[in-house]
Amino acid sequence: MSISAASTVVERxxxxxxxxxxxxxxxxxxVDTGDRPILAISGDTGIGKSSLLERCVHECALRHVRKVEIxxxxxxxxxxxxxxxxxxxxxGVEHFVPLTDLxxxxxxxxxxxxxxxxxxxSIHVSQNVGTVEAGAQVNVxxxxxxxxxxxxxxxxxxxxxxxxxxxxxxRFLTDLERLLATTPVVFFFDHVDKAxxxxxxxxxxxxxxxxxxxxxxxxxxxxxxREAPKFEEELAQMRGLVAPARLQPLGLPDITEYLARRxxxxxxxxxxxxxxxxxxxxxxxxxxxxxxxxxxxxxxRRRGD
Amino acid sequence: xxxxxxxxxxxxxxxxxxxxxxxxxVELLLSQxxxxxxxxxxxxxxxxxxxxxxxRALGPDVPPEESERLYQALLELAVVGSGGQVARLHDTAxxxxxxxxxxxxxxxxxxxxxxxxxxxxxxxxxxxxxxxEIEQFRYSVMFHRLGADETAGMREFNALFxxxxxxxxxxxxxxxxxLVCEYEPVLRPESLAVLSYRKGQNAADYxxxxxxxxxxxxxxxxxxxxxxxxxxxxxxxxxLAAAERQxxxxxxxxxQALHLAASSGxxxxxxxxxxxxxxxxxxDLGDLDRAMELLSEAAAGAQEAGDLPGVxxxxxxxxxxxxxxxxxxxxxxxxxxxxxxxxxxTLPVQQAKVYDNLGTLHTEVGDWTAxxxxxxxxxxxxxxxxxxxxxxxxxxxMARAHQRSRDDAKAVELFEEAGRIFEQVGDHYGAAQVxxxxxxxxxxxxxxxxxxxxxxxxxxxxxHIGATEEQEATRRxxxxxxxxxxxxxxxxxxxxxxxxxxxxxxxxxxxxx
Numbered sequence: 001m002s003i004s005a006a007s008t009v010v011e012r013x014x015x016x017x018x019x020x021x022x023x024x025x026x027x028x029x030x031v032d033t034g035d036r037p038i039l040a041i042s043g044d045t046g047i048g049k050s051s052l053l054e055r056c057v058h059e060c061a062l063r064h065v066r067k068v069e070i071x072x073x074x075x076x077x078x079x080x081x082x083x084x085x086x087x088x089x090x091x092g093v094e095h096f097v098p099l100t101d102l103x104x105x106x107x108x109x110x111x112x113x114x115x116x117x118x119x120x121x122s123i124h125v126s127q128n129v130g131t132v133e134a135g136a137q138v139n140v141x142x143x144x145x146x147x148x149x150x151x152x153x154x155x156x157x158x159x160x161x162x163x164x165x166x167x168x169x170x171r172f173l174t175d176l177e178r179l180l181a182t183t184p185v186v187f188f189f190d191h192v193d194k195a196x197x198x199x200x201x202x203x204x205x206x207x208x209x210x211x212x213x214x215x216x217x218x219x220x221x222x223x224x225x226r227e228a229p230k231f232e233e234e235l236a237q238m239r240g241l242v243a244p245a246r247l248q249p250l251g252l253p254d255i256t257e258y259l260a261r262r263x264x265x266x267x268x269x270x271x272x273x274x275x276x277x278x279x280x281x282x283x284x285x286x287x288x289x290x291x292x293x294x295x296x297x298x299x300x301r302r303r304g305d
Numbered sequence: 306x307x308x309x310x311x312x313x314x315x316x317x318x319x320x321x322x323x324x325x326x327x328x329x330x331v332e333l334l335l336s337q338x339x340x341x342x343x344x345x346x347x348x349x350x351x352x353x354x355x356x357x358x359x360x361r362a363l364g365p366d367v368p369p370e371e372s373e374r375l376y377q378a379l380l381e382l383a384v385v386g387s388g389g390q391v392a393r394l395h396d397t398a399x400x401x402x403x404x405x406x407x408x409x410x411x412x413x414x415x416x417x418x419x420x421x422x423x424x425x426x427x428x429x430x431x432x433x434x435x436x437x438e439i440e441q442f443r444y445s446v447m448f449h450r451l452g453a454d455e456t457a458g459m460r461e462f463n464a465l466f467x468x469x470x471x472x473x474x475x476x477x478x479x480x481x482x483x484l485v486c487e488y489e490p491v492l493r494p495e496s497l498a499v500l501s502y503r504k505g506q507n508a509a510d511y512x513x514x515x516x517x518x519x520x521x522x523x524x525x526x527x528x529x530x531x532x533x534x535x536x537x538x539x540x541x542x543x544x545l546a547a548a549e550r551q552x553x554x555x556x557x558x559x560x561q562a563l564h565l566a567a568s569s570g571x572x573x574x575x576x577x578x579x580x581x582x583x584x585x586x587x588x589d590l591g592d593l594d595r596a597m598e599l600l601s602e603a604a605a606g607a608q609e610a611g612d613l614p615g616v617x618x619x620x621x622x623x624x625x626x627x628x629x630x631x632x633x634x635x636x637x638x639x640x641x642x643x644x645x646x647x648x649x650x651t652l653p654v655q656q657a658k659v660y661d662n663l664g665t666l667h668t669e670v671g672d673w674t675a676x677x678x679x680x681x682x683x684x685x686x687x688x689x690x691x692x693x694x695x696x697x698x699x700x701x702x703m704a705r706a707h708q709r710s711r712d713d714a715k716a717v718e719l720f721e722e723a724g725r726i727f728e729q730v731g732d733h734y735g736a737a738q739v740x741x742x743x744x745x746x747x748x749x750x751x752x753x754x755x756x757x758x759x760x761x762x763x764x765x766x767x768x769h770i771g772a773t774e775e776q777e778a779t780r781r782x783x784x785x786x787x788x789x790x791x792x793x794x795x796x797x798x799x800x801x802x803x804x805x806x807x808x809x810x811x812x813x814x815x816x817x818x
Binding site: 045046050073074078079082085102105163166167170171196197198199267271274275278281282283284286288289291292293294295296297299300301303 | 309311312316318329330333354383393395441480511732770
């Protein structure tokens with residue numbers, strides 16, 4: 001019931017979505033051509049970044065394009081490992097078996113790479129890296145292999161965090177590239193400004209930088225972020241690959257159109273103009289504030305009815 | 306009410322509102338919503354995310370179907386975003402409402418709600434099986450514990466922060482600090498001092514030195530900071546300066562920490578730790594005698610305090626210092642002492658590293674038997690721990706020892722094994738380095754074709770991971786090899802002269818000049 005209630009709300013919000021046409025066109029162009037594969041949606045809080053992102057996600061559904069949504073506002077997706085796992089789980093774990101195995105190697109305390117060292121120091125390394133040991137979740141019929149979702153690194157391993165990140169990222173990108181060769185994917189990252197310092201560095205330096213070398217063809221990225229000098233610096237590194245979309249407050253025609261789309265308001269054209277003017281003055285055109293005022297207006301209206 | 310009537314009523318309400326759009330829109334909405342929906346909208350600003358179960362926890366007396374209705378009513382609001390079964394308030398609205406919760410008039414109610422949320426998220430943490438979810442609930446428990454009981458919340462924050470830091474998860478530490486910062490306006494001065502200290506540690510872990518120094522200074526400026534925190538802060542400031550290679554400043558900070566430890570009667574706890582850091586600073590400054598003095602004193606102090614990890618660390622540092630001074634027997638003794646302490650602590654991987662140091666030390670003086678013995682011990686530990694990466698490193702070191710003892714065949718064999726493991730675990734950098742080592746052995750033996758192959762593989766390996774400097778250096782080595790494998794300049798000159806002479810003789814014979 002809660003999920004259906006949520007989807008009804010989302011549908012209603014999509015129906016009343018106004019303005020942002022040029023940004024939406026830019027998104028469609030990016031999906032179609034792959035030219036400038038990063039769309040950077042920025043603007044102050046409440047300006048409608050997440051709403052635009054929701055609209056872009058909907059566009060993916062209409063076009064049958066695969067997508068992965070990651071919200072840095074959630075603790076859950078605030079590490080590079082959590083992002084890799086989310087991407088893997090959304091796109092199909094069968095495409096990321098080597099990554100899964102490497103994650104197990106770094107996190108599962110009893111993981112044992114079989115290396116036999118005899119007294120005469122003739123050493124033989126087993127060729128079994130890539131298999132998953134008993135205990136991991138394995139669905140043989142569907143070839144679905146998950147790692148153990150352990151979040152802490154092994155304490156019995158002398159590998160530094162930098163090396164761990166580098167090796168896991170290499171593996172992740174290799175697996176992802178293979179999939180992208182046949183299937184384009186749009187990656188949505190919301191609330192990038194809430195990503196922790198190391199996650200944000202990983203996003204720009206490890207995940208997005210390969211685009212500059214012509215890698216990850218087939219991948220498109222949408223980033224939502226509050227404007228900040230740090231973001232400007234990050235964008236500067238990737239110039240030529242980024243289509244910036246700086247969102248502006250709504251204008252009077254946008255608010256008027258929004259009121260028209262909210263059918264439950266039941267107000268005539270003349271009243272709509274007046275209400276739109278009042279809303280623009282009170283909200284300064286910030287979309288979330290406009291919508292909140294409209295809800296108050298609806299409550300007044302309902303009580304009157 | 307007619308449309309015009311509603312518009313007029315709306316206009317009147319708008320005119321009485323504060324100027325800030327967010328504040329005014331939320332206040333107006335709260336005043337117009339049905340009472341129970343408004344109450345829950347306020348309550349839902351306490352957690353970061355909520356669902357029907359959270360609403361039930363916040364209102365334990367509300368019937369379940371009523372919680373469902375309230376949740377649905379909240380989902381309708383523009384300030385509430387939802388993703389599947391979880392909803393959250395828009396940042397600006399939550400920020401505004403949460404700040405209201407922190408005001409004195411709402412504190413009692415906040416404490417009650419926070420206690421309920423602690424119990425709720427603790428139960429969900431217990432029931433969860435997904436580690437990521439468990440962790441998420443654990444953070445929520447800590448956050449709401451702060452609202453329910455500041456002392457207990459800060460204790461939990463400190464424990465979590467230390468745990469994450471030990472695991473090198475500095476992003477998580479940053480996250481934890483941000484969570485506590487939400488309560489910053491109402492935290493007691495002693496909690497603020499601890500928070501500043503953690504902020505400083507986190508900034509230092511990110512190598513943001515200025516930010517770290519500012520946070521540590523805030524600890525020293527806070528009259529509520531206790532002596533323990535002040536000693537640790539002076540020591541941290543010393544470590545910051547040392548990291549920036551300002552060794553004299555670092556030593557001054559360590560001296561302040563030492564002085565405070567002694568004057569506050571906390572010398573037994575801190576002195577040996579501070580001396581160790583100070584010893585390292587003197588070592589890096591090149592004052593090896595003073596470094597030796599301090600590290601020896603630190604090691605003795607750690608021993609006396611029963612601080613075994615401290616003993617192990619001091620002895621390892623001492624070993625490296627002795628090695629630097631070419632005092633081989635002393636270095637070996639220190640490494641052995643470090644390994645023994647680590648054995649008691651059952652920290653096998655660190656122990657293996659110390660044996661590796663010992664092996665390298667013996668290699669340096671040409672004691673191949675002792676060197677191989679130390680490496681074999683290291684290898685046995687990493688094997689037992691399943692640490693393939695550690696094994697590859699030791700094999701590489703063993704190979705280098707064989708190379709120095711002119712046992713080239715064995716060196717190549719061990720390099721090959723190390724390289725294979727590096728490739729198995731996906732360490733392309735390690736694999737490329739080993740390839741280059743193999744190339745060097747072949748080059749020295751004038752096996753130019755094998756050397757060329759090994760260097761070419763190393764160049765490709767470095768290129769694959771973007772290690773351009775290493776790639777270039779290896780290219781230069783290959784170029785040198787190509788020059789060595791071709792004929793020297795004088796041979797080419799001789800060939801040209803002979804060819805000219807032969808040509809001349811043919812000319813003379815043909816034309817009978």
